[in-house]
Structure formats: C-alpha cells, structure tokens
Amino acid sequence: MSGPNTDYDPVEVTPLKAEEVDAARDAALAAIAAAQDLEELKQVRIDHVGDRSALALANREIGALPPAARKEAGQRIGQARAAVNKALAERQAVLEAEHEARILVEEAVDVTLPTDRCPTGGRHPLTTGAELIADIFVAMGWEVAEGPVIEAEWLNFDALNLGPDHPARTMQDTFWTEPAENHLVLRTHTSPVQARTMLTRGVTEDAPIYVVCPGRVFRTDEYDATHSPMFHQVEGLAIDEGITMAHLKGTLDHFASQMFGEGITTRFRPSYFPFTEPSAEVDLVCFVCRGIDSEDCRTCRGEGWIEWGGCGIVNPRVLRACGVDADRFSGFAFGMGIDRTLMFRHGLEDLRTLFEGDVRFTTAFGSEI
Ligand code: DAH
Numbered sequence: 001m002s003g004p005n006t007d008y009d010p011v012e013v014t015p016l017k018a019e020e021v022d023a024a025r026d027a028a029l030a031a032i033a034a035a036q037d038l039e040e041l042k043q044v045r046i047d048h049v050g051d052r053s054a055l056a057l058a059n060r061e062i063g064a065l066p067p068a069a070r071k072e073a074g075q076r077i078g079q080a081r082a083a084v085n086k087a088l089a090e091r092q093a094v095l096e097a098e099h100e101a102r103i104l105v106e107e108a109v110d111v112t113l114p115t116d117r118c119p120t121g122g123r124h125p126l127t128t129g130a131e132l133i134a135d136i137f138v139a140m141g142w143e144v145a146e147g148p149v150i151e152a153e154w155l156n157f158d159a160l161n162l163g164p165d166h167p168a169r170t171m172q173d174t175f176w177t178e179p180a181e182n183h184l185v186l187r188t189h190t191s192p193v194q195a196r197t198m199l200t201r202g203v204t205e206d207a208p209i210y211v212v213c214p215g216r217v218f219r220t221d222e223y224d225a226t227h228s229p230m231f232h233q234v235e236g237l238a239i240d241e242g243i244t245m246a247h248l249k250g251t252l253d254h255f256a257s258q259m260f261g262e263g264i265t266t267r268f269r270p271s272y273f274p275f276t277e278p279s280a281e282v283d284l285v286c287f288v289c290r291g292i293d294s295e296d297c298r299t300c301r302g303e304g305w306i307e308w309g310g311c312g313i314v315n316p317r318v319l320r321a322c323g324v325d326a327d328r329f330s331g332f333a334f335g336m337g338i339d340r341t342l343m344f345r346h347g348l349e350d351l352r353t354l355f356e357g358d359v360r361f362t363t364a365f366g367s368e369i
Contacts, residue, residue: 149186193235198237199323241328282336285305311332
C-alpha cells in the first residue's frame with residue numbers, strides 16, 4: 001500500500017526559477033523594444049504573453065508549489081508579467097502614434113496645388129444674347145436669316161433706297177474694299193439681309209416673310225466706351241398682306257418685355273430712314289426707374305425712356321427693288337444694336353468689355369455651352 005507522497009515538496013519548479021523568469025521577462029522586453037510596427041508587436045504579444053508563452057506556462061505552475069513557496073514565486077511572476085504588459089502598452093502607444101503620423105504625411109493632400117484640369121469653355125455672352133433674341137422671335141413663328149459681312153454695295157445701300165448721295169455712303173461711315181470696281185463693302189447694317197430675303201424667296205400669300213437677322217456690322221467709328229468699328233445688330237422684317245404700324249408696335253412691345261421684363265414697353269418717335277415710310281425711333285421705358293420719378297435716374301438721364309433702335313413700314317420702293325408686289329403686300333422692319341441691348345440688360349458701362357475677350361468678364365455670364 002502506498003499512501004500519499006507527503007515527502008514530495010517541490011520547492012523548486014524549473015519554469016519558476018528566478019533566472020528563468022528573469023530570462024523570459026528580458027526576452028519579452030527585448031522583443032517589445034525591437035518591434036518596428038503594430039503588426040510585429042502583435043506577434044510579440046502572442047509569443048511572450050500568450051497562453052503558450054514562457055511566462056504564462058510558469059504562472060500555471062504556481063499551483064504546483066507548496067503553499068509556503070507560492071507567494072514568492074507568485075510575486076516574481078506577477079512582477080515579470082506586469083513589467084512586460086507595461087512595456088507592451090507603452091510600445092503600442094508609441095507605434096500607434098508613429099503610424100498615425102506616417103499616415104498624415106503619406107496621405108496628405110495639398111489643396112493649394114494648381115489644378116491641371118482644363119476649364120470648360122463657354123459661349124460668349126454676345127452669342128448667347130443673339131440667340132436669346134432669336135428665340136423670342138422663333139417662339140412667335142419667325143425664322144432666322146443670315147447674310148455675308150462683305151456685302152454688295154447695291155444690297156447695302158441702293159436696294160434699301162439709300163441713294164448715291166446719302167451721307168452713309170461717304171468714306172466716313174463705310175469700310176470699302178479694294179478693288180473699288182467690285183463694289184463690295186463691309187456691311188454697315190443688317191438691313192441688306194432684308195433685301196436678300198425678299199430677293200431669294202419672294203413673297204406669296206401662302207409664304208409671307210417673318211425673319212430676324214442677327215449679325216455683325218462695321219462702321220468707321222472711333223473705338224470708345226459707346227462706339228466700336230465692329231458691332232452687332234438684329235434686323236426684323238415682316239412682309240405679309242395687311243401689315244400695319246400696329247403689328248410693328250405690338251411686336252416690339254413683346255420683344256421689349258421679353259428682353260427687359262414685364263411692363264417694359266416701347267414708344268415711337270417720328271423719324272426718317274430711307275427704307276421705311278413712315279419711320280420711327282423706338283424708345284424703351286427705362287428699365288431702371290421704369291419712368292417713375294425719373295429726375296435722378298442716371299440710366300435714362302431723367303428722360304424715363306431709352307433709345308433702342310429704328311423701325312417703320314417698309315418703303316414700297318424697297319419692296320419694288322426687291323421684286324415684291326407693293327400693291328399687294330406691305331411690311332414692317334426694325335433694327336436694334338445687340339451690344340447696346342445687352343449693355344442695357346446687364347448694366348454694362350463700357351461697350352469694349354464685350355469685345356476684349358477677358359474671361360473674368362465673360363465667366364460672369366456663366367459657361368453655357
Ligand atoms: N439700319 C438702320 C441702322 O443701322 C436701323 C434700322 C432702322 C433698321 C429702321 C430698320 C429700320 O429695319 O426699319 O441705323
């Protein structure tokens with residue numbers, strides 16, 4: 001019979017020996033110090049404080065010791081594990097801080113760097129402005145017509161009843177081209193498009209003419225805030241049976257209110273143009289003061305009205321010159337400066353801003369394409 005082995009008193013268990021514990025601790029501390037990043041530190045943690053680590057195994061041996069020996073061994077192991085855990089926590093904090101600092105540097109975005117993106121182009125306000133005008137007429141069933149900027153002298157002047165003695169034919173207003181015997185001019189107005197339209201399509205009761213003609217025109221003017229040797233006009237021409245001044249007035253009132261807002265109408269002042277009879281200057285109700293308490297208004301200079309263009313009933317001589325039966329058909333015509341109209345509409349003070357191609361000016365109109 002053998003009884004309990006009361007003689008067995010293993011005061012010393014190898015893993016709990018002071019040298020062993022110190023060695024395990026030092027190995028752990030060295031590995032922690034050597035870990036270069038969080039990934040390495042994770043492995044160190046498994047190796048040195050994980051379930052199978054020397055310190056964990058030693059800890060488990062404590063229970064095998066006789067009570068008298070447990071306290072000292074427990075303290076030794078406890079201190080070693082505490083030292084290792086503390087070192088782990090400190091190294092973890094250091095490596096995390098390094099990691100964050102590195103990410104900040106590596107992923108930094110310099111928001112001040114110039115972009116290499118190509119800005120979207122936009123159409124010039126004069127182009128979109130001319131289209132806006134054309135759209136107002138197209139919505140009423142009108143068509144858009146165009147003509148060349150180098151025009152026959154006959155279409156620019158004679159067909160429109162501008163006789164050879166008219167002041168507009170002198171060198172002061174007109175850019176002539178050489179050789180002179182070709183009789184070509186840079187058109188001084190868009191009115192020759194009227195003549196071209198009548199001549200090319202003719203008029204019948206089934207096919208009346210309702211056209212708007214926007215385009216570039218040229219005159220030997222100074223270049224200043226209100227003049228330019230190149231500018232833009234829009235011409236209107238309606239030829240039908242029974243056309244009267246009332247149709248003209250209604251059309252221009254509609255044009256004005258579409259362009260400048262509800263309530264902006266027109267008035268006619270008697271005038272003279274060789275191609276219309278009767279003729280009138282068209283004024284707009286001042287779109288700033290609207291004709292109310294105008295004395296202090298700088299836009300209309302106290303007038304309550306602003307000059308906009310010319311108009312009238314097409315002179316029968318023009319109809320005949322362009323092959324239209326003047327006993328049967330009558331018509332109205334008008335002509336406005338597009339640049340001037342846009343200056344009013346957008347409050348521009350200097351005509352030249354429209355021509356100088358500065359994107360800081362044009363982008364304010366958006367980049368509609
Ligand atoms: N062609 C004229 C000009 O340039 C403007 C004009 C006036 C056109 C009366 C017209 C019109 O069609 O009827 O000054």
